[in-house]
Amino acid sequence: MLKQIEGSLGIAEAVALCRPGAICAYPISPQTHIVENLGKMVKTGQLQDCEFLNVESEFSAMSVSIGASAGGVRAYTATASQGLLFMTEGIYNAAGLGLPIVMTVASRAIGAPINIWNDHSDSLSQRDSGWLQLFCESNQDALDTHIMAFKIAEEVGLPVMVCMDGFVLTHAFERLDLPSQEQVDQFLPAYEPREFLDPKEPISMGAMVGPEAFTELRILQQRKMLKAIPIIERVTKEYREITGHHSGGLLDCYNCENADVKLIIMGSTVGTAKDAVDELKAQGINAGVISLKAFRPFPYDEIRAAIGDTKNVVIVERSFSYGARGILHPEVSRAMRGKDTNIYTAVCGLGGRAILGTTIKGIVKHCLDGKFCDELTWFDVDSKVINSYLKDAEGITLPEGPLPESVLLDTLQKVRA
Amino acid sequence: MLDAIKFYQTGSNTVGNRLLNPSMRAVQASSDRPNTLISGHRACQGCGEALGARYAIDAAMRATGGQLMIANATGCLEVFSTPYPESAWRLPWIHSLFGNAAAVGAGLAVAARVRAKKAGNANVPRVIAQGGDGGTTDIGFGPLSGMFERNDDVLYICYDNQAYMNTGVQRSSATPPAARTATTQLVGAEPGNDWGKGKNVPLIAMAHGIPYVATASVADLKDLEYKVEKAMSFHGARYIQILVPCPLGWGCASGSTVTVARLAMESGFYPIFEAEYGKITSVRKIRQKQPVLNFLKLQRRYAHLTGKKADPKVLARIQAMCDDNIKSFDLLGDEIPETVPVAVQALERSHQI
């Protein structure tokens, strides 16, 4: 059913269609509207056989979800940023216990300095938590991905984080096509937990495992992650067949045939980039967009196939790794091992700075003009702002325009000497 | 005639008593008790927590007809009961994290209700969350308070051994003053744990207005079992804090576990009481009053208070704390305190000023 609604409400409706048994809420922007809507649905009775808990922290939100999931019902919660970090211990725990919890991360920057706006530093900080991490490029994609996430989580036996850009998607009011309850029920059968606490068959979950079996346990956990790749593909296929929605998947290519440069992007920037690429095409510039949906597990083979023989690839990232470089870069490099593809990282859109069509076009042109001299380049940098500080503090001035990391390194000459 | 004699040699002071009607004997006296925490666990010799856990959970099993699940905080109890590949538990049990047992318990309770409702089953399994004092009064305190405030249908049991024993005996907010721990050593001008610190979680729990709060001790099994069963008769958030001596951490003989716990009760060091909806409803009276010295001298964590070099002023201060407890909980009288007693920590702090 078509509706013109806020993204958050769309997610809430989608989650409700999945018949969860427990929903936990702790308010942190920008995910609040999702749980607000779910709370209302439980209260009005729209969502039956489900309890909604207002908890005192994200740590408890995750913990209650762990308990509910271990108790044998579908558990859902949502978080972002500081909240995600506050529940980190529980996040790792849920994965280790193999509990198929689904959680929305309305991606947002991490403080200090406190910043409520979108980037990907929160979600990506959980890279090694053992959760599946699925990114969404639009609200329709996010809505559909949530429904698929329950099925994937339950089949794989691991929790799934659905990552959607905070505010940009969560607060956007858009046309959304909600599948019917019948369609969802057909797609997602009633929950049958793999294991749960039941007085009829008592088990002890969460044992202490020492060196004698820890490695093996981790190998099996990794195997589950790897198994998730074909499962995501299959589940996506099933879902698309039932709904006709072209959502989910491991990745999605746009305008990639014969592209001279391919951008790898996660999240809502993909839509902006598609428009930009279309505009470039009108100018005779051939750029493609690879929308990366599955960050964990990482689809190495699919990325390699998607890039193909294209010589230039730019990863557009809304985060990076301090003291290192882009977070996706090593993964893409691994995927392309043995090929002479030029892989660059463009970092932009941190802490809510808008990524505009012009940003994307600039990156494409920068690449095709051969201006990428380093692995990582910062785009949309306001050199006035940075220089106003650096000039006084260290007598250094940075140039205007895209900032390659080598420029930053050059400013350290004095320190080296 | 036999029933007319309300005198039974040891009464209910012992675990069982052949002279008592079987229904009046402790769950622990029954030869078919649940033994929810079974042999083969790796607790230290004389572990009070292992004892307290079996006492409490067995009683809860009886009260719920076996419809029971446990969420366990990280700590000794978890480590010694479930090291791969062996579990000592005989009921559904989960360990998640150190600080989240109350919240995991809340989640379990939700799941149990929802599943039962969906299945049209009126018999909803009940939930106990449990942990040590560190997991309860410190790191798990936020989730605990949240569980209380939401009145989640969870009984939280804190096995209080007054320090972080699992990590090697470090101080917690339940460590009493002057006690030695690895982080409050017997050195300096004021050896042992600082005075004027620590929190009284049972009274804090009462301030949440939850249906049931109680303290108990492994040295009074009947009282402990009664309280667990009573707690299970309520729905909503409940809290029981059980004093479980740790021979390792307290530095007492492994065989003295129950005796030390008894002296803590009988000296007024650890008041045993229960409260409903924030109001005290009963107080376990001291049977044979003991000077606190008798309690302290069995434990090396108080070695500095009992030897030749002992500072009588510090001993007097601990005795004063016990006397405060005796007074404010009326541990020797016939009354039940009308108002909520002031935490002994507060009395101690105010004495200082």
Place this chain on the structure above:
Amino acid sequence: MLQIRLHGRGGQGVVTAAEMLSLSAFLEGHFAQAFPSFGSERTGAPVVAYARIDDKEIRTHEPILEPNAVVVQDKTLLGAVDVFSGISPDGYAIINSAESAEVVVPELVKKLPAGHVLTVPATDFAMQKIGRPLPGAPMLAALAAATNVFALESVQKSFQTRYPGKVGDANAETAALAYEYIKNLMNGGNNA
């Protein structure tokens, strides 16, 4: 694609207006998108919201820097914020004011085509019908009247959907007043 930027102050329903704008377009079968300038809004602070209307799927999520229309719900912003920044040369500007556009924004009137810069006493209408200074509905109605991209009925229906009952109806009445006011103005009538 029609890109609209709405300016106002926290509490005036700017974000709701953008959403209702998108809903109005949706009701007429368009693709539409609305989103606020994200922040921790507080009552009285300048607020911006955006809306896009198109006949194909709207993929971009960038903020609108070059609007086809600007809706200013609070005249006092004119001196404080560059509300007309990036406005396209054939764009529209609707300003909440009882005074004429020539008085309020003489420069802009000169810059944009005739009849593209309009004022409407939206707050007055709102006070009249709703009893509270919520100029969203009349402003949208004014935009509808000026651009003909969507109908008055859609504006009314969107508010009535969001606020079923008296509040929605009052908004609808206010919208009608504003719509008529602009139509009248554009027809050369003089309602002032």
Place this chain on the structure above:
Amino acid sequence: MMNKSFAATLDPATSLANKTGSWRTLRPVNVFKLPPCNKQCPAGENIQQWLYYAAEGDYEHAWRILTEENPFPACMGRVCYHTCEGKCNRGFLDESVGINSVERFLGDYAIEHKLSFRKPVRETGKKILIVGSGPAGLSAAYHLRRYGHSVHIVEMAGKPGGMMRYGIPVYRLPRAILDDEIARLTDMGITIECNHPVQDIVAEKKNGKYDAVILGLGAALSTNVNIPSGDTTHILHALDVLSEISSDSDVQIGRKVAVYGGGNTAVDVARSLRRLGAEPIIVYRRNRDRMPANEEEMDGAIEEGIQVKWLSTIAEADDKKLKIEKMKLNDQGWPEPTGEFEELAADSVVLAIGQNVDLSVCEKVEGLQTEKDAVVVDHENMMTTVPGIFAAGDMVKGDRTVTAAIGMGKHAARGVNAYLKGSVYKRPEKHEDARFEDMHPWYYTDAPKTVRPQLELARRSSTFDEVQHGLTEENAIFEARRCLSCGNCMECDNCYGVCPDNAVVKLGPGKGYEFNYDYCKGCGVCAQECPCGHIKMVPEKI
């Protein structure tokens, strides 16, 4: 079936695979200690055990356990000086357990319910002659009969019972009780021949073809002292007086009677005379602290208004008065004359300064060694220096009480039994003492001793009705339940309950517990919390 996670999810109770018993350096074992009451009992009664059953209300079982050692609970419950109570560990808590009164309750219960002793399962065909039917002889006869021997008792008096009949006042032991308990023995097949004085032991033995003889002649001769007196008819002997009173309650020996002596006999005489309307005054050469008489009996005497002249000896006896010399105690506590004299009005004097054994018949037996006022025996088995001839009771060195005589009789019977099998009886080694320090008194419920209702003083001092009334059933149970069960299991389940490792196995009612050494870590909580001190931690052999 659930699809369980690898390693992180475990099956229930799998820890049983981990045998923690290997951690142990100390092992708990159940020890059976000797309770102080049992240890003290001259008759060797297993008091703790019969109290155990009495506490449950199983009186017959209790009585049967009791009579394993002593066939006279009803008499004992009246005349035993119950020194066991003085040793009772409960005395450290509040007051000692009223063992004696429970014993009396059981004895009376058995009479009321006509409980009888079981006849021996088989007859050995051995014949034993017992000379004297006092407590020692009857006790020996009882035990020998239980072994299946045939027992014949000869008694010189007209009725059996010895001192129990002729020495103990009726107010302390109604004769019907004695008759009932003796009848229970003859019901077992023991024969008693009264009015049969023995002149030649060897001849009796030979003529009757007895395999062994036990002498239980008692100490029936009153000790004499030479008191200068004008009219000797007024000087009487205690045993004669008691004997006369027991058969004729209308004895006239005067109003003011001086009873000379400080032992139990003196008190018995004084209290008996008081009941006849006399005003007895006890004259004793030492003070109350040094007095050998039973304290409770003496308290009773004083309550009844009997006067005592302490630190006094009778120097001369006159028709209506005595000359008393005052004494003082030296450093050793012995009385020394002071040379100070006073007069005391008295119609007569009863000498109660001791009894002697008539050894004349013994001295006729060749090789039978005697000593001062006693026959020499091996106290291990009570055999005299003549093989086959044993002795017990007052004629043997030791306490001259009914209870001690019963104990000696038992040991003589065991000695005879072994002798008849051609071996020598050795007393089994005693269990270690159950000390109060080994117990856990906290567990016991507080309760004072039930005080036996006493007859009103006036009534008591003027009649020969029993002074000490028995316990009601209610009180008997109460009193039995006050027993701490020192050193012996009372099935309180403490060990079973307090084991943190569930390593104590409960075997069911009456069966006690056993340790599961597969899991017992040897922490010792069970031993520490056993109220009775029944568990001991012993080092493992490592």
